[in-house]
Amino acid sequence: xxxxxxxxxxxxxxxxxxxxxxxxxxxxxxxxxxxxxxxxxxxxxxxxxxxxxxxxxxxxxxxxxxxxxxxxxxxxxxxxxxxxxxxxxxxxxxxxxxxxxxxxxxxxxxxxxxxxxxxxxxxxxxxxxxxxxxxxxxxxxxxxxxxxxxxxxxxxxxxxxxxxxxxxxxxxxxxxxxxxxxxxxxxxxxxxxxxxxxxxxxxxxxxxxxxxxxxxxxxxxxxxxxxxxxxxxxxxxxxxxxxxxxxxxxxxxxxxxxxxxxxxxxxxxxxxxxxxxxxxxxxxxxxxxxxxxxxxxxxxxxxxxxxxxxxxxxxxxxxxxxxxxxxxxxxxxxxxx
Amino acid sequence: xxxxxxxxxxxxxxxxxxxxxxxxxxxxxxxxxxxxxxxxxxxxxxxxxxxxxxxxxxxxxxxxxxxxxxxxxxxxxxxxxxxxxxxxxxxxxxxxxxxxxxxxxxxxxxxxxxxxxxxxxxxxxxxxxxxxxxxxxxxxxxxxxxxxxxxxxxxxxxxxxxxxxxxxxxxxxxxxxxxxxxxxxxxxxxxxxxxxxxxxxxxxxxxxxxxxxxxxxxxxxxxxxxxxxxxxxxxxxxxxxxxxxxxxxxxxxxxxxxxxxxxxxxxxxxxxxxxxxxxxxxxxxxxxxxxxxxxxxxxxxxxxxxxxxxxxxxxxxxxxxxxxxxxxxxxxxxxxxxxxxxxxxxxxxxxxxxxxxxxxxxxxxxxxxxxxxxxxxxxxxx
Ligand SMILES: Cc1ncc(C[n+]2csc(CCOP(=O)(O)OP(=O)(O)O)c2C)c(N)n1
Ligand SMILES: [Mg+2]
Numbered sequence: 001x002x003x004x005x006x007x008x009x010x011x012x013x014x015x016x017x018x019x020x021x022x023x024x025x026x027x028x029x030x031x032x033x034x035x036x037x038x039x040x041x042x043x044x045x046x047x048x049x050x051x052x053x054x055x056x057x058x059x060x061x062x063x064x065x066x067x068x069x070x071x072x073x074x075x076x077x078x079x080x081x082x083x084x085x086x087x088x089x090x091x092x093x094x095x096x097x098x099x100x101x102x103x104x105x106x107x108x109x110x111x112x113x114x115x116x117x118x119x120x121x122x123x124x125x126x127x128x129x130x131x132x133x134x135x136x137x138x139x140x141x142x143x144x145x146x147x148x149x150x151x152x153x154x155x156x157x158x159x160x161x162x163x164x165x166x167x168x169x170x171x172x173x174x175x176x177x178x179x180x181x182x183x184x185x186x187x188x189x190x191x192x193x194x195x196x197x198x199x200x201x202x203x204x205x206x207x208x209x210x211x212x213x214x215x216x217x218x219x220x221x222x223x224x225x226x227x228x229x230x231x232x233x234x235x236x237x238x239x240x241x242x243x244x245x246x247x248x249x250x251x252x253x254x255x256x257x258x259x260x261x262x263x264x265x266x267x268x269x270x271x272x273x274x275x276x277x278x279x280x281x282x283x284x285x286x287x288x289x290x291x292x293x294x295x296x297x298x299x300x301x302x303x304x305x306x307x308x309x310x311x312x313x314x315x316x317x318x319x320x321x322x323x324x325x326x327x328x329x330x331x332x333x334x335x336x337x
Numbered sequence: 338x339x340x341x342x343x344x345x346x347x348x349x350x351x352x353x354x355x356x357x358x359x360x361x362x363x364x365x366x367x368x369x370x371x372x373x374x375x376x377x378x379x380x381x382x383x384x385x386x387x388x389x390x391x392x393x394x395x396x397x398x399x400x401x402x403x404x405x406x407x408x409x410x411x412x413x414x415x416x417x418x419x420x421x422x423x424x425x426x427x428x429x430x431x432x433x434x435x436x437x438x439x440x441x442x443x444x445x446x447x448x449x450x451x452x453x454x455x456x457x458x459x460x461x462x463x464x465x466x467x468x469x470x471x472x473x474x475x476x477x478x479x480x481x482x483x484x485x486x487x488x489x490x491x492x493x494x495x496x497x498x499x500x501x502x503x504x505x506x507x508x509x510x511x512x513x514x515x516x517x518x519x520x521x522x523x524x525x526x527x528x529x530x531x532x533x534x535x536x537x538x539x540x541x542x543x544x545x546x547x548x549x550x551x552x553x554x555x556x557x558x559x560x561x562x563x564x565x566x567x568x569x570x571x572x573x574x575x576x577x578x579x580x581x582x583x584x585x586x587x588x589x590x591x592x593x594x595x596x597x598x599x600x601x602x603x604x605x606x607x608x609x610x611x612x613x614x615x616x617x618x619x620x621x622x623x624x625x626x627x628x629x630x631x632x633x634x635x636x637x638x639x640x641x642x643x644x645x646x647x648x649x650x651x652x653x654x655x656x657x658x659x660x661x662x663x664x665x666x667x668x669x670x671x672x673x674x675x676x677x678x679x680x681x682x683x684x685x686x687x688x689x690x691x692x693x694x695x696x697x698x699x700x701x702x703x704x705x706x707x708x709x710x711x712x713x714x715x716x717x718x719x
Contacts, residue, residue, distance in 0.1 A: 038503075064503055070533055075526030078492020079499060082510070085440075085481065086500035105523075109486045110493070117470035117482050120688040155689055178691045204694070251694035 016193040022164045026171035039066040041093030077106035084124045097132035098141040111180045112155030123178045133222040135188040137312040145273035150182040158250040160184035162224035164194035173203045186222035206253040212242035215266035220246035223270040230325040265296040266332045275303035297333035361561040363607045365577040369635045371643025383585045394659045396425045396638045399449040401663035405670045410616045414674045416467040419446045423611035426637035427543045430584030442481045442490040442512035459673045468678035488518040491527030498536035507596045511539040517548020532569040537595030540603045545610035550623040563605035578606030579637040
């Protein structure tokens with residue numbers, strides 16, 4: 001990936017920025033690098049988006065490059081597809097996870113299939129940014145983890161950053177990709193800060209966030225930080241845990257995940273979305289199929305319950321917590337040690 | 338320059354739409370007996386003899402294509418065929434009013450339009466034959482893949498038109514849609530987006546009175562589908578969809594307005610689906626023959642022929658040449674659709690992503706191994 005920073009970016013290189021600012025910078029740099037990159041969605045113009053992720057883009061690039069749309073997610077998705085057919089590279093924002101559902105038909109029937117339907121003649125380089133996940137005290141319909149719907153739709157890439165630098169590099173790569181990318185942004189991490197590095201592994205590769213020898217925690221997006229906290233807490237209980245940040249769910253990095261699980265012999269998959277039929281079920285199945293002879297215990301999942309996302313006052317019970325992950329780790333048949 | 342302009346009601350906006358829109362009687366230039374209504378000026382381009390003859394010839398060839406496809410679906414050479422017999426004034430008139438640089442968004446029913454655009458008839462039938470989804474190169478023909486999820490192509494046309502305008506091109510995007518499709522949310526979102534952006538788009542509704550079995554009266558309570566344009570602040574027009582001269586004229590006007598920055602147009606073309614929904618449908622379960630009989634004399638091709646004959650334009654030589662072209666097309670279809678199409682199982686995995694994922698490579702290898710083993714078994718058994 002050839003990511004370049006503008007002058008302001010270079011000056012700011014050693015200061016910490018938030019994940020939301022990293023996304024903003026990626027959009028800016030992509031718009032500067034390629035005039036076919038356009039950004040649109042609900043309130044993304046003058047307001048800069050409800051999370052301020054598109055702050056200043058209309059001011060700096062003009063209304064032709066970053067614009068507000070009517071309130072209609074299928075319309076946003078459908079017009080993005082039409083613009084991509086004409087050579088543009090749209091980056092659209094779904095205001096919140098649960099409000100991307102009206103766009104789902106366009107995503108499933110056209111965005112995901114157009115390249116295939118036309119034998120490669122009509123690739124659709126569209127990025128769909130979806131702020132997702134809970135833990136921000138949002139009322140209903142504002143905290144869904146909707147990645148499973150997209151993950152189950154062949155033809156889409158589905159990626160989710162967990163760090164400031166990944167938010168930047170992965171979005172730049174997503175915009176450069178000739179395939180549609182669902183870019184899931186963990187809302188809870190929007191305000192997390194770090195120094196930005198503009199290089200990183202390519203899309204499709206997982207990253208080992210912490211080396212360990214006893215068990216592998218497999219997480220993505222908002223649960224990566226929970227997994228890291230758990231690993232710290234687990235030291236006191238005598239476990240040395242490895243943490244894999246998937247970064248990309250589709251394509252899935254079997255290689256990195258399996259290498260880790262074969263090394264540790266145990267695995268726990270963590271996500272906020274409901275467990276039944278969730279992404280974790282696929283991951284647990286893949287790991288079991290590929291690492292069966294290395295496994296000391298069944299693969300465990302720590303996920304949200306199989307319930308509609310709860311109200312803010314109850315969400316702490318629903319979200320995977322350090323304690324619940326520790327319990328899962330403790331259940332991984334350590335008797336032989 | 339602002340992109341999100343509001344309609345300029347003082348400028349060139351809506352010369353056609355708002356004047357006529359609330360009168361639900363469709364615009365007609367050529368009546369069912371083939372007589373000109375006299376509304377069009379004699380020097381209207383649609384009335385130039387060359388243009389009239391080219392239109393008529395395209396209708397003769399288009400109809401022959403449709404009849405042949407219907408025959409071949411009965412012979413099992415196509416998986417399914419939705420006929421547009423009787424809708425040729427829409428299918429062909431709209432196409433002839435576009436430039437090759439304009440984009441077209443067809444539905445499953447619009448093979449005749451695609452053939453009129455110049456797409457190879459066999460490539461136009463790939464979807465319905467079942468050897469792939471889209472058989473032609475959409476970029477080359479500026480024709481999107483035929484769309485089956487109803488009205489979902491309409492926002493694509495709005496987006497593409499908006500993109501063309503941003504790029505400074507004078508490209509127009511025309512999307513076809515059925516009367517049933519106008520009830521879908523995407524239809525409305527597309528109209529609204531196109532109007533807000535003042536995108537050079539044309540939404541052409543072929544109101545053939547039915548959505549499979551459901552008649553228009555159960556689809557809408559509105560007096561006319563074209564009236565929906567008012568709600569979006571765009572031009573709307575209701576046209577006799579069996580009058581190819583009127584169809585060409587209104588599409589031509591809509592395209593000219595769009596190119597001049599006057600925004601989108603909704604066109605409702607009133608026509609009739611003469612055949613069942615597809616070969617798999619039984620129309621006798623929901624409509625009477627008498628209704629079909631009513632529409633027979635309103636046939637778009639017969640009507641144009643009557644006019645051309647009265648003008649003395651349909652010479653024997655002209656008729657013979659068109660018949661020959663139509664028969665050649667039918668022969669070609671018979672031959673090429675008669676052959677079993679070649680399909681390649683490796684295509685299953687080829688165009689899912691720009692680069693296949695490791696998982697797809699693994700699955701492709703698995704299928705290959707399965708097929709190789711089956712082939713070896715078959716050889717051993719022989
Ligand atoms: C979203 C969606 N729902 C249902 C269908 C099934 N379906 C196919 S054609 C059709 C009727 C469409 O009628 P209309 O829009 O009037 O077009 P026509 O077939 O008359 O050309 C239906 C219900 C579909 N293709 N897409
Ligand atoms: Mg219909």
